[in-house]
Amino acid sequence: MPDTANSTDQFVRRELQLERFLPYLVNNLADRISTGLSRIYADEYGLSIPEWRVIANLAEHGVLNAKRIVITTGMEKSKVSRAVKSLTDRSLIFQRRTENDNRARDLALTGTGEALYGELVPRALAWELQLLECLSTGEYRDLMHLLGKLREQAGRI
Amino acid sequence: MPDTANSTDQFVRRELQLERFLPYLVNNLADRISTGLSRIYADEYGLSIPEWRVIANLAEHGVLNAKRIVITTGMEKSKVSRAVKSLTDRSLIFQRRTENDNRARDLALTGTGEALYGELVPRALAWELQLLECLSTGEYRDLMHLLGKLREQAGRI
DNA sequence: ACAAATTAGTTGCATAATGAACTATCTCTG
DNA sequence: CAGAGATAGTTCATTATGCAACTAATTTGT
Secondary structure, eight states, rough: OOSSSEEEETTEEEOOOGGOOHHHHHHHHHHHHHHHHHHHHTTTTTTOOHHHHHHHHHHHHHSSEEEEEEEHOOOOOHHHHHHHHHHHHTTTTTEETTTTTEEEEEEOOHHHHHHHHHHHHHHHHHHHHHTTSSHHHHHHHHHHHHHHHHHHHHHHH | OOSSSSSSSEESSOOOGGOOOHHHHHHHHHHHHHHHHHHHTTTTTTOOOOHHHHHHHHHSSSBBBBHHHHHHEEEEHHHHHHHHHHHTTSSSSSEEEEEEEEEEEEEEHHHHHHHHHHHHHHHHHHHHHHTTSSOOOOHHHHHHHHHHHHHHHHHHH
């Protein structure tokens, strides 16, 4: 319960400063980051954010169905559905029957998909590193910690 | 230059973990925050994010023209233009001639706009405070500091 | 002073995001 | 085992976005 946020001492401030308003700051940062990173995966590889996320999840966790991707990423299921369709059409992932359930399908990267992922990862990490260059090791640790806490709290509200 | 990011010791990691990938984390958090806050300004007041931002800027800085809002918020000028049109149509802001420049127009909140803002602010701040409840005063200070640094760096890249 | 370049803001268009409604399959309960 | 409800995934209709092209007004350089 920070008293320095938009509050003074123990009294909540009645004014709002956009430059100190967390939702604004986080949104703004997310925007800049998306725009920057999209120069890699969108411009050079023709991937949308949802597509990239589906690929990253499959690369990281192996075989998954769409529902699981929805749960772990928090994306809309329609978003995932479209991404899956598009990636399948481009043969970056493939689908196969799930045992005991004909509604769902198992998804996995194809060879091409894995190759693309293998190309993309170092570039994405390099970009992230460039961004993180402005932080010390300690600051980075703090950041991860804070983001984790906020994410959890935002999920609760 | 943190060595704990997606790197180990001084060597950059070759794998990517989405859960530790800053762009993913920030985007995800921004998403959750937007969704939560929009329950206030969208559902209850019928405002879009751009509209809300225009209002907040005018409330904070008084008379502004669209260009200035574009600069200070980093929004697309078409986004601002549309928000301004919609807010004018709803009589939440008004436009008047700018002295010495017939291209631009000065924008300001109407009484209704100010009233709406006055209603909205306490609720927005209350929501922010709920989110910040998970942080100590020190953590909040750190967060603001880190977000500032990252924002600047993201602008450079 | 006047053509060229800038600037403020708008609009058109193609693409993307969103949420609700829908299909098909599966599970649970009596 | 039938029917109600839940679940996986798709699609439709509406709205939002981003970019570039455009208008109109202003500034600059010569």
